[in-house]
Amino acid sequence: MTTRFNPAAWARLFTPTRRQFLQTASAAAATALVMPAGARKANAFAYEPYPRDDDLETVVTSCAHNCGSRHMLVAHKKGDVIVRLSTDNGTYQGDAYGTDTEEKPQLRACLRGRSYRSRLYSPERLLYPMKRVGKRGEGKFKRVSWDQALTEIAERMVYLRDKYGPQALLDQSYAGASYGVLHKSDQIEGLLGRFLGMFGCRTSSWSVPSYQGTTFSSRMTFGTIEDGNEDDAYAHSKLIIMWGWNPAYTFHGGNTFYYMRMAKQRGCKFVLIDPQYTDSAAAYDAWWIPIRPNTDAAMMAGMAYHIWDNGWHDQGFIDRFVQGMDPGTTPNWAYQRGHESFKEYILGTNDGVPKTPEWAAEICGVKADDIRKLAEMYATTKPAALKASWAPGRNAYGEQYNRMAAALQAMTGNIGILGGCAEGVGKAWHSEAVAYPYDQYANVWYASIKSDRWAHIVLNYPNVTRQEAGLWPRSDQFDGVVPNIRGIFWQGSDWFNQLTNINKEIAAIRKLDEQGEGESLLVCSDSTITPTGIWADYLLPIATHFERHDVALPWYKGHYYIHRPKVIEPLGESKTDFQVYTELAWRLGFGPAYNPKAARDYFDNPDATDEAYLVDWWHKVQEHQHVEWSWEEFKKRGVYKFILSQPHVAFRAQIEQGLPFQTPSGKIEILSSQLAQIDDWSRTQYGYEIPAIPKWIEPWESLNHPLTATYPFHLISPHPRWRTHSIFNNIPWLRETFSQETTMNAADAKRMGIKHGDIVELWNDRGRVVTPVYVTERCMPGVLVLHEGAWMDLDKDGVDRAGNPDFLTKDDPSPAGAFAYNTVLCNIRKTDLHHRPGWDQLATARSHVFRRDQ
Template sequence: MTLFTSAHWGIRTAEIAADGQIRLLPWPGDPDPNVIGLDQLEAGVQAIRVCRPAVRKSWLDGGPGSRPDLRGRDPFVEIGWDEALDLAAAEIDRVRKTHGNGSIFGGSYGWSSAGRFHHAQSQVHRFLNAAGGYVRHENSYSLGAARVILPHIIASMPYVMANHTSWDVLRDHTQLLLCFGGVPWKNAQISAGGVLRHHVRPGIDAMRVAGIRMVNVGPVGDNLDNAAAAWVPCRPNTDTAVLLGMAHVLHDEGLADRAFLDRYCTGYDRFLAYLNGGADGTARNPEWAERISGVPADTIRQLARDAASHRTMLNMSWSLQRASHGEQPVWALVAVAAMLGQIGLPGGGFGFGYGAANTLGSNEGLLVGPTLPQGRNAVSDFIPVARIADMLLSPGGSYPYDGKTRTYADIRLIYWAGGNPWHHHQDLNRLERAWQKPETVIVNEQYWTATAKHADIVLPATIPAERDDIGYSTREGHMVAMRQLVPPLGGARDDYDIFTELSRRLDCEETFTEGNDSAAWLRKLYEQNRGVLARQGIDIPDYDQFREIGLIDFADQKAPVVMFDAFRADPEANRLSTPSGRIEIFSETIDSFGLADCPGHPVWLEPDEWLGRLPAGDDRLHLLSDQPERKLHSQLDASAHSRDNKVGGREQVHLNPADAAERGIADGDVVELSNDRGACLAAARLNDRIMPGVARLSTGAWHDPDESGRDRHGNPNVLTLDKGTSSLAQGSVAQTCLVRITGPVNAPPCTTAFNLPHFVAREEN
C-alpha cells in the first residue's frame, strides 16, 4: 500500500526503508514536481522543533504582563503538559471574565497545513468561538487591497481565483499575454491544500511553443520565462500610470469597444473625463505616463494598439496591490480589459494572479471539499490583517475601512496558532514595540520561530507527517488520505488535542468536540463531503476504502474554463455581484465614501515612497520583497534546500550590476540595507534582470536581530513600511519601500536565527 501525505508544494508518497527511515518523494504523475519539503524530516529541521511545553521565565515568575519588554530575549522554562494547559486555560478565563472576549485576539495567519482538519487556523478559531468569541482578522497580507476592491467593481476574490481562464484555453486562443509583474512560476509551486499537477510552467511552455507573444512590464525581468517574454522595465508602483496611458490611447484612437462598455459596464464616461484631464487639465496620455513610470510613451502607445488588435489576456501579479494605493492597479487593469471588450471571450480579458498560486488557470473540476465548521463568533470586532501593530499600539483608536469607521479593540491576550507574524508583518521593529502591549501571548507552534520566542506560553504542535488528515484544495483535482508517517516528536500534540484539553478546562468541551475525537471527525467530514459530491453525480469510495486507496484523482472532471463567459453570454441572467450587476469602472458606492486616497474610479496617486520622489544625489533604491523560490513564506527555512540558496547563511539581495558598481559592491559581498525603520544584512547577487534603481530581497528569512535591532539573516520586513494601502482596504504596502545599500560589510556577524532559546530551570534567577 502506498502511503501519501500532502504539502503545499505537492502530493508526496512515502518510501519506508528497511531501517524504518522515511523518504518522501513527489507524486509520479506531476508534470512539474518540486523538491520543497521533501527534507522536512531531516535532522536539521527536527532539531529546531518545539518538543515540550515552555513558559517565558519572567511571565512564569511574575504572572501576566510581567516584563513584556523581554519577549524574544527571555529564557524559557519547560514544564509538563498538565501545568501548561492549566496556565493557558486560567489565563484565557481570567481575560474573558475580567475584560471580555473582545480582549482576545485569535491570531492565525499562515499556511499551517495542507490538511483540511488539522488546519491550525480552523482549529484555533473553532476553539475560541466555543470559548465565547475573539477578535479576528479579515483578508490577507497577499491580497489585502484586492479582496476589498474587487467585489465593488467586478466579483469577489474567491470567485476570481477559482475561475481564471485555464491554461489550455490560453494556449488555444490567446495571441498576446501582456503581464504586469510577470508570471512567477516559483510562487505557483503551491496551493493551499496541496498540488496534484503543477500547471504554470507547463502552461507557459505550451504557449511559447504555440508562438504566443508574451510581454512582461515591470521592474524585474526574470519573473516570466526569459526565453518566452519581452521585458519592458517599469518603475515599481507605477503600473497604474502605464495602464492609464494605455486607456487614453484606446479612447483617443477609437480602439475602445464602446458596445461592450455600454452593455456590460457602468461609469465609463466618468472615468473618461479623468483620462482626458477634465478636472485638472492633465491628460493621462502616454507622455504623462512615461514621466512617472519611465516606460517610453511610444512603447505604451504600441502596447495599447497591440492589445486592441489581438486576442489579449492582461495579467497582473498580486505584488502590485501590496503597495501604496494598491487598489488602483487592480481597478485600472479591469478598466483597460473592459475597454478592450474581451472579458468573457476565450483567451481574452484579464487575470489577477497567473503565477501566484497553482490553482489560478487550472482546468480541474470546481468541487466542494471537506471543511471543519468553526462555529459562531460572539465578538463582532475584527481588523484588516495587516493592521495588527496599529491595533496593539492604539487601543480604542478609530480607523476607516471599506466605507465605515471602526475602533481598535483593547487586546489583553493573543492566541496564535498556524503562522509567523515575524515573517508576514511589516516594520518588525514597530511590531516588536506593539507586541509588548498584551499581557499574555500563547502560541501553538511546531518550531522555535521568532513568534514562538516572543510568546509567554508555547505549546508544541505536531507537523502533518505526524498525524492523519484529509488533503484537498479547490481546482486541484484530488483528495488525499494523509497518513501519519512518524510518531510525534518529543511531547508534541495535535492542535485539536490541545484545544480539546483547554475546552475541557473552560467548560466548553462539548461545543468544541461535539463528542468526536480526531479519527471520528475525519470520518464524519469525509462522509459528509461524499454525500455532497454524490448529489453532484460524483461517486467516491467510502472512508475506509479511501484510506486504503490513499488518493482520489478527479481527472475526469477536467474542463476548459473561461472567466465571465456566462456573464458575457447573458449579462441580465448572469448579473455580477456588484451593486449594478455590471463591471463598475466608476463605483457610486466607493465614491460615496468620500475617500481622497481611493476615489470613485481608477486614478494615479503618488506612493508614499518611490523613485520619482528622490531628490538629486539621493542614492536610495526601491526594495522589492517577493516570495522565495525554495520555501513558502518562512516555512522550512532551516531545511537544507532553503539553506543551499543562502550565501554565508544569509539571504541574497539582487542588484543591477550598475548599481553594485556605483557602490563598490561585488557579487557575494555582505551588504547592509537600511532606512529609518531598520536595517538588515544580506549577500549581494548581481542580476541584470533587475532594472537600475531597484533591489530585490525575497522574504522568508527567519528574523534574527542583533542588540541594535539589525537583522543578521536578510529579513526585508525590518525595512518595509507598516501602513495601509488606503482608507478603503488597509492592506499591506510591503512593495513600497526605499532603502540605502552599503558595503561590503567587514567581519559580518554569524546568523543565529535557528538557535534554540535559552532554557533554565524554574529555580534559576
C-alpha cells in the same frame, strides 16, 4: 517519565557534520599511507544499507504549505520513519506510469515540497510544550506538561477576558501549513477563530497580507474573488502579459508551468512588466519592460489612453457588460453625486490632465513608445491574458493597480473568453465546503482590525482612532471601540516575522510586558520553533500534516483532491490544532459545542473522530460533485482528479449566457456602486476616501519622491522560490542552493564601489538589515530586491543579520487594506557588520560558485 523514540534526534546523533566527515576522511587517507603491506581490508559496513523500495511502504499524501498550490507527495517509510519523498508519476489514479496529459496532468511537487522530510525531522522541530523562563525574545524556555500548559493558558484567557473585555485576545491565525478539509488555520473559517469566537473574546484581522488590495479590487469590480480561470486556459492564449508575475517562483495552480509551456509551443507571445528580469522571462523569452515600483497604475492608464485614442476598445462588450467605463455606461445617479466615468478620467476631461503615454512615462520610467506598443499588442491580439499578479498590489494604494488592470481587461473584451483573463485574486474551480460545522460561530469577532496595525494599537492605546486601526464597522456597542489588546494567539502563522515594520512590533510586545506579570498572554502553536515563537509565553507542539488525517484541498486553483492520511505517529508529544482547541474548549466549558463528534478523550484518541468528519465530507463531494468513488477507494488511490468538460473560465456564463455579475448593477463595475455611494468614510473599515473608479494615486514612498535625497533606492521584496514566506527557511538543502542576498543593478554597484559578494547594509528610519549582494544587469537601476521571509536574527544593536526586509517596511494604513511591502525607500552601503545565513550555521550558500564577480 518515558520519552518516545525521536527519529530526528537519532539522525542527528549518527549523521556526521560536514566538518566531521572531512576530518574523518582526512584521517582515513593518512592511515592508508602507513598501512602495512598485506593488511586485510575491512569488510564491515559502518551503517545499515539504505533501504530499497521493496523494503518500504508507500503512502500517497501531499504538501501542505501556503505557496499557491497543492501537489502530491509520496512518502516512502520504514516502520514509523519516512525515509524519502517522491511525487506523482501518473499511476495513482489507475493510469500508466508516466501518464501526463493536458486533461489530467501530474501533480508534481516542487523543491519545497520535496524537502519536507528535512522540515519534519528538523533540529528546530518543536516536540514538547514549552513555557518561557527568560526575558521576552531571549529564547529561553522550559519543558512543561500539556496539562500545565493548557491549564495556565485557560486560566489566563478567562482572566484577560473578564478584566479587559471581549476584544482582549487577538487572533493571528493564517493559512501557514495547516490548510485542509479538517485541520484549517485561517481567520475566516479556521479552528482558532471559531474557538476564540465561542469563548467570547476575539479581535480578528480583516486584511490579508498577500493580496488585500487585490481582494478589494475583485470584490468591487466583479462582486467576487472567484475571478480566475483554471490554468489550462492559459494554453489557449495568444498573448500573456505577466504583470509582476513570476510563475517560475509563484504559481497559483497545480500545473501553471505545464500550460504556460504549452502556450509557448503553440506560438503565444510573452511580456513581463517587472523591475527585475525574472527566470520566467528567460523561460518564455518574454519582452521585459522594467518599471519603477509602485507606478503600475500610471502605466496602465497610459495604455488605456492609447487604446481609446486609436479606437481599439471593444465598444460592444463595454455596452453590454460594463458600468462606468464611459459616459454611455455611467448611471445618472453617479454623475449627480459628482463622479466621472473612467474614460473621462483617462482623457483628462475634468482635471485637465490627459493620461497619455508621455504622462505615464514620466511617472513609471517606461518609454512612451513601449507603452504604446504594449497597448496595441494587448488590444489587437485575441485572445490575450493580462495576468495582474498580486505583487504590484502589495503597495500603498495597490488596489488601484488591480482595478486599472480590470479596466484594461474589460475595455478589450478579454473577460469570460477562453484564452483571456480577468484575474485579480484568481480563485477558480470551487472545491467542496469543509466538513467541520463552521456554520456556528464560524467568524465571530468583537473587533476586526487591519492586520498590521495591531502594534500601532498596542503602542498608542487608548489614543487610537478607528481610521488608524482600520476598524470594521459593527451594529452594536462595540462599533468604533478600539481593542485593548492583551493577548495574541499565533496559529499557522509566523506573522511576527512577516508583517510590516518588525521593530514596531518588537516595541509593542515589550510594552505588553510593561503591563505587569500575568497581564498579557502570547501563545504560539507550530511544528517548529519560529522567530514568532521566540517571543511567546507558551510554545505548543503541533503535529505536521504527515502526523494527522485530512484531505488536501487545491489552493485557489486546481480541480483535484488528495487524500492525506496519518503517515506516521506524531513525534514527541505533538498534537493537532484541533486536539489542542478541543481540549481547551472542554476546560472552558464548551467542548461538545466546539467539536460535536468528539468524546472527552479526543485529546488522546482523535483518529476515529477525524475519520468520521472526513467521511461526512466525502459524502457531500459524492452528492454535489458527482464523484463515484467510495471513501475507501479514494483512500486507496490517494488522489482524485476531476475531468472538466471544458476549461474553467471565470465569468464564461455571464458573457455567453447573459447571467448577471455579482455586483449591485449586475455588471462589471469599473465605477463601483458601493464606493460611489459612501458618504461617511470614517465609519467604514477603509477610514479614508477611495475613488469610485480606478485612478493613479501617488504613493507615500517611490523613486519620484523627494525622500530619495536621503534614501535613493526603492526596495521590493518578492516571494522566493526556496521558501513559502518564512516556511522552509531552516532547510539546509534549500539554503545551500539559494542565498538570502540583495540584488542590485551593476551600474549602481559600480558607482558605489560595491562588488558582487560584498556584505552590505540596507537601512532607513525604520530598521537595518545585513546581507551579501548579488550584482547583475537583471535588475533596473535604482531598485533593490531582497526576498521576503528570512528568519530574523538580531544582534545586540537591533540589526537584523539574516536580511529580513520587513525591518524596513512601513505599517501605515493604505485605505483598501493593501500591505505596502513594496513601498519602501532605503539606502545601501558596504559594511563590516556580520551576516548570518540562518540559524543552522553548518549550512552555507553555494550559489556564488556559479556566478561571476562583477
